[in-house]
Amino acid sequence: MDKTEVLRFVSKRKTAFLASVDESGYPVVRAMLAPRKIGDGELFFSTNTSSKKVRQFLADGKACVYFYRRGLFKYRGVTIAGEMEVCTDQPTKDAIWRFGDKLFYKQGVTDPDYCVLKFKCKTAEVYCDLKTETVEF
Amino acid sequence: MDKTEVLRFVSKRKTAFLASVDESGYPVVRAMLAPRKIGDGELFFSTNTSSKKVRQFLADGKACVYFYRRGLFKYRGVTIAGEMEVCTDQPTKDAIWRFGDKLFYKQGVTDPDYCVLKFKCKTAEVYCDLKTETVEF
Numbered sequence: 001m002d003k004t005e006v007l008r009f010v011s012k013r014k015t016a017f018l019a020s021v022d023e024s025g026y027p028v029v030r031a032m033l034a035p036r037k038i039g040d041g042e043l044f045f046s047t048n049t050s051s052k053k054v055r056q057f058l059a060d061g062k063a064c065v066y067f068y069r070r071g072l073f074k075y076r077g078v079t080i081a082g083e084m085e086v087c088t089d090q091p092t093k094d095a096i097w098r099f100g101d102k103l104f105y106k107q108g109v110t111d112p113d114y115c116v117l118k119f120k121c122k123t124a125e126v127y128c129d130l131k132t133e134t135v136e137f
Numbered sequence: 138m139d140k141t142e143v144l145r146f147v148s149k150r151k152t153a154f155l156a157s158v159d160e161s162g163y164p165v166v167r168a169m170l171a172p173r174k175i176g177d178g179e180l181f182f183s184t185n186t187s188s189k190k191v192r193q194f195l196a197d198g199k200a201c202v203y204f205y206r207r208g209l210f211k212y213r214g215v216t217i218a219g220e221m222e223v224c225t226d227q228p229t230k231d232a233i234w235r236f237g238d239k240l241f242y243k244q245g246v247t248d249p250d251y252c253v254l255k256f257k258c259k260t261a262e263v264y265c266d267l268k269t270e271t272v273e274f
Contacts, residue, residue, distance in 0.1 A: 017203065019156045019164035026218045027156035027164035029203035030264070066154065066166035081163045127167070 020056040036096035157193040173233035
């Protein structure tokens with residue numbers, strides 16, 4: 001797999017598993033909806049500014065995003081290590097806003113509790129059929 | 138939810154998402170088969186002694202295990218923080234060995250590349266319907 005194939009695989013998944021490191025040094029995992037936008041080695045997620053993950057990423061940007069597919073005979077998993085940036089600027093917020101988000105952010109696209117997590121991919125580990133390969137971004 | 142309900146929820150999941158922290162301080166997530174055994178606030182997984190996760194947990198036992206269920210209308214996620222112990226002693230290895238494991242560990246239950254990850258639950262965060270509750274173990 002190369003970078004493009006990794007991002008193509010990512011673009012087909014419905015769920016992302018996002019990990020941060022908390023203030024005590026423990027990893028923290030939670031499921032997220034698929035990235036809203038996939039750029040050149042960057043994944044964009046929407047989230048609540050008041051959430052724990054935002055607090056954790058502001059203190060330590062080191063992050064991991066995991067995607068997997070469980071086929072009938074074949075399992076594939078992609079673990080991507082990288083840096084997370086919390087974006088509260090309006091252009092970035094505008095770029096990934098969707099109409100339905102009003103349900104979660106009452107004030108709409110300018111809601112201060114709506115922000116964007118921008119993940120910069122560094123290294124991906126692709127696991128398939130008991131074999132692992134590394135892809136650098 | 139209380140401790141027992143959290144472990145009951147865990148016992149019904151087929152996949153666990155396990156996170157460690159690597160030597161550079163990055164969280165690392167990977168999917169695992171469901172725990173082989175669930176004890177009193179402890180989850181047991183089988184794995185390869187030579188795997189990266191074992192190396193990471195020997196250096197830093199801080200761990201997270203995540204489980205989720207996506208229902209038709211309802212999503213539920215459980216993030217458990219705790220300590221991981223790598224067990225290579227024969228009684229622990231015997232306790233969770235299954236016949237089919239021979240496929241992965243040619244030397245059987247005494248294979249030095251077969252070991253057990255014993256996760257001691259500390260705190261669970263249960264997410265359901267946009268609400269979060271904390272359960273202490």
